Amino acid sequence: MSTATKLDPAAAQRAANRKSAKAGRTVIFRVKRCEGPGKPSRWEEFKVPVPPGANVISCLQHIAANPVTTQGARTTPVVWDSGCLEEVCGACTMVINGRVRQSCSALIDDYAPQEGDVMVLEPMSKFPVVRDLWVDRSRLFHNLQRVKAWVPIDGTYDLGSGPIESPASQGTRYKLSECMSCGCCLEACPQFNLEEDKAAWDTSFIGAHAISQARLFNEHATGAILKDERLDALMGQGGINDCGNAQNCVKVCPKHIPLTESIAAMGRAVTIHGIKKFFRGE
Amino acid sequence: MSEATTAKHPRSFLERHHHLLRRLHSLTGIVPIGVFLISHLLTNGSVVWGLLDSRKAEYGHAGVATFQHEVDFIHSIPFLFFIELSLWGAIAFHSILGFYYAKTGITNTGSYSFGGNWRYRLQRITGYIGILFIVYHVGTLRWNWTFLTPGGTAWSAEFAGSTMAQILRGSPSELTVAGVAVTAGYLLGVTSLVFHFANGLWTAAITWGLTISQAAQRRWGYACAGLGAGLMVMGWAAVIGFATLDPAEAKATEQKFRLKEQREAEKIGEVIDRERNRVSAIDAPR
Numbered sequence: 079m080s081t082a083t084k085l086d087p088a089a090a091q092r093a094a095n096r097k098s099a100k101a102g103r104t105v106i107f108r109v110k111r112c113e114g115p116g117k118p119s120r121w122e123e124f125k126v127p128v129p130p131g132a133n134v135i136s137c138l139q140h141i142a143a144n145p146v147t148t149q150g151a152r153t154t155p156v157v158w159d160s161g162c163l164e165e166v167c168g169a170c171t172m173v174i175n176g177r178v179r180q181s182c183s184a185l186i187d188d189y190a191p192q193e194g195d196v197m198v199l200e201p202m203s204k205f206p207v208v209r210d211l212w213v214d215r216s217r218l219f220h221n222l223q224r225v226k227a228w229v230p231i232d233g234t235y236d237l238g239s240g241p242i243e244s245p246a247s248q249g250t251r252y253k254l255s256e257c258m259s260c261g262c263c264l265e266a267c268p269q270f271n272l273e274e275d276k277a278a279w280d281t282s283f284i285g286a287h288a289i290s291q292a293r294l295f296n297e298h299a300t301g302a303i304l305k306d307e308r309l310d311a312l313m314g315q316g317g318i319n320d321c322g323n324a325q326n327c328v329k330v331c332p333k334h335i336p337l338t339e340s341i342a343a344m345g346r347a348v349t350i351h352g353i354k355k356f357f358r359g360e
Numbered sequence: 361m362s363e364a365t366t367a368k369h370p371r372s373f374l375e376r377h378h379h380l381l382r383r384l385h386s387l388t389g390i391v392p393i394g395v396f397l398i399s400h401l402l403t404n405g406s407v408v409w410g411l412l413d414s415r416k417a418e419y420g421h422a423g424v425a426t427f428q429h430e431v432d433f434i435h436s437i438p439f440l441f442f443i444e445l446s447l448w449g450a451i452a453f454h455s456i457l458g459f460y461y462a463k464t465g466i467t468n469t470g471s472y473s474f475g476g477n478w479r480y481r482l483q484r485i486t487g488y489i490g491i492l493f494i495v496y497h498v499g500t501l502r503w504n505w506t507f508l509t510p511g512g513t514a515w516s517a518e519f520a521g522s523t524m525a526q527i528l529r530g531s532p533s534e535l536t537v538a539g540v541a542v543t544a545g546y547l548l549g550v551t552s553l554v555f556h557f558a559n560g561l562w563t564a565a566i567t568w569g570l571t572i573s574q575a576a577q578r579r580w581g582y583a584c585a586g587l588g589a590g591l592m593v594m595g596w597a598a599v600i601g602f603a604t605l606d607p608a609e610a611k612a613t614e615q616k617f618r619l620k621e622q623r624e625a626e627k628i629g630e631v632i633d634r635e636r637n638r639v640s641a642i643d644a645p646r
């Protein structure tokens with residue numbers, strides 16, 4: 079994304095840092111720690127020697143093997159979540175130097191090019207912490223259920239071949255299908271905020287990822303069977319109308335999914351759906 | 361479905377009509393409030409653009425005369441009270457819900473200092489400033505809260521420009537400290553409301569799904585920025601135009617304008633009377 083790099087000063091800064099990174103340096107990791115749900119959090123610092131090409135996860139592995147703070151105190155290993163280590167599963171998402179992103183693809187050279195530079199690691203703030211940097215993203219998946227983000231093909235008999243899909247529709251949907259449910263768009267969204275009470279999940283803001291997935295499955299010829307139900311869910315409290323158009327979601331999405339276009343497209347669908355319902359007297 | 365979905369709890373009025381209320385909130389921001397804002401700033405800007413009307417120069421200050429003409433026109437609109445009432449209803453509806461909606465978000469421009477995020481935050485801040493300004497503005501000029509104007513000046517529809525100048529300047533003659541404060545408040549209020557409207561017009565196109573592609577959103581953004589810039593010029597021209605008027609000179613213009621208008625009305629009345637007499641003379645049975 080050359081245009082994104084050009085427009086985002088933070089990305090330009092990272093590219094410049096990478097060029098000037100010193101070999102054989104030590105970097106300080108300031109980590110926000112928490113021993114479990116409901117426990118208070120505290121900060122701890124670790125000194126980590128960074129080899130060329132190190133990323134946040136490889137440094138966390140170093141800390142796990144040597145759980146000693148900069149003051150020399152022995153502590154518990156820092157806990158984090160990860161899976162693919164190649165920015166496709168979304169599990170390792172955390173807040174790095176104040177911005178949400180995947181830690182597996184976060185290169186230390188981009189952020190801390192000089193000896194003694196500091197990297198700050200925090201768990202995402204919009205989900206409950208399980209431990210340290212590991213959060214519980216259940217609400218993200220729950221919100222995908224709210225819009226029935228799937229194609230209903232379960233049956234007791236062979237349904238035959240699916241409908242023919244146009245290349246244009248495939249093109250639109252391919253981009254949307256790349257969502258890895260990482261939660262970046264939710265962490266950065268001012269309208270999506272921590273909600274620990276599960277009973278309130280259905281009426282609190284659903285988030286850009288779910289709006290975009292509703293679009294993906296409404297555009298799918300078979301998925302469109304559930305179109306009205308998805309639009310009903312988006313019309314309700316906590317649905318698409320609660321988006322405040324801050325457009326942070328699209329800026330932080332690591333998959334460059336056109337989330338704000340999805341929001342506008344579903345805004346249009348909901349407008350029409352609402353008018354139809356009004357005249358049907360529902 | 362999960363248990364959270366099936367869990368039953370009484371749905372409030374706001375919840376049951378969520379979509380309708382949200383969309384009415386968006387709509388009222390444009391019609392009638394936004395449309396009124398445009399016409400109101402155009403009217404008030406006439407104290408400056410009225411200077412272009414050379415026919416009005418015979419009264420003294422052409423801007424003051426044009427503005428008086430506009431105000432007289434507005435006051436001649438039939439059922440003005442009902443128009444005002446519906447505008448008030450819309451503003452109350454939009455701002456009460458606006459408050460409630462603004463409360464659902466937590467701003468984060470510190471970490472995510474993108475332009476869009478700043479506009480999101482400013483949309484809320486300008487809403488708060490805007491409603492404070494509107495209440496002050498209407499309270500002092502329409503409901504006679506003269507305890508809030510410098511020197512207790514009351515605005516008068518007959519002497520629209522001169523009394524406005526007096527309020528913005530703080531005294532019938534020179535500019536006072538209170539006057540500077542009121543003028544600064546007006547500039548802040550007008551700037552806030554114009555931003556709020558222009559940015560709201562931009563987001564409304566996303567809300568309703570009129571602009572979908574990023575290119576379309578950008579293009580509509582330029583259009584809204586253009587409209588906003590135009591309204592900003594009008595609004596600032598009005599405030600600065602009144603604040604730099606000499607209230608005494610303005611009053612002289614208004615008196616001359618009123619006299620001339622009256623004389624013209626009388627002349628028309630005379631003509632009508634003469635014609636009526638002539639007609640009845642013809643119709644009279646011989």
Ligand code: HEM
Pocket residue numbers: 319320321322323385386387388389390393394397454455456458459461462483484487488490491553556557559560561563564565567
């Ligand atoms: C002259 C007065 C006003 C005008 C012309 C106006 C206009 C608008 C417009 C056109 C929108 C866009 C709606 C959308 O995105 O769909 C909007 C949104 C908004 N307005 Fe106003 N408004 C005014 C006063 C206020 C006041 C007094 C408040 C009180 C706090 C307020 C709070 C809001 C909020 C919070 C939003 C964002 C709603 C959202 O994005 O969900 N507005 N306004």
Ligand code: SF4
Pocket residue numbers: 263266267268269270285286320321322323324325326327328338341
């Ligand atoms: S555009 Fe909507 S979903 Fe995206 S960050 Fe803003 S408020 Fe959240």
Ligand code: SF4
Pocket residue numbers: 168256257258259260261262263264286287290330331332333334335337
């Ligand atoms: S839309 Fe983007 S930011 Fe949001 S969950 Fe999917 S991949 Fe992550």
Ligand code: FES
Pocket residue numbers: 159160161162163164165166167168169170171180181182183
């Ligand atoms: S570990 Fe899968 S995205 Fe980082």
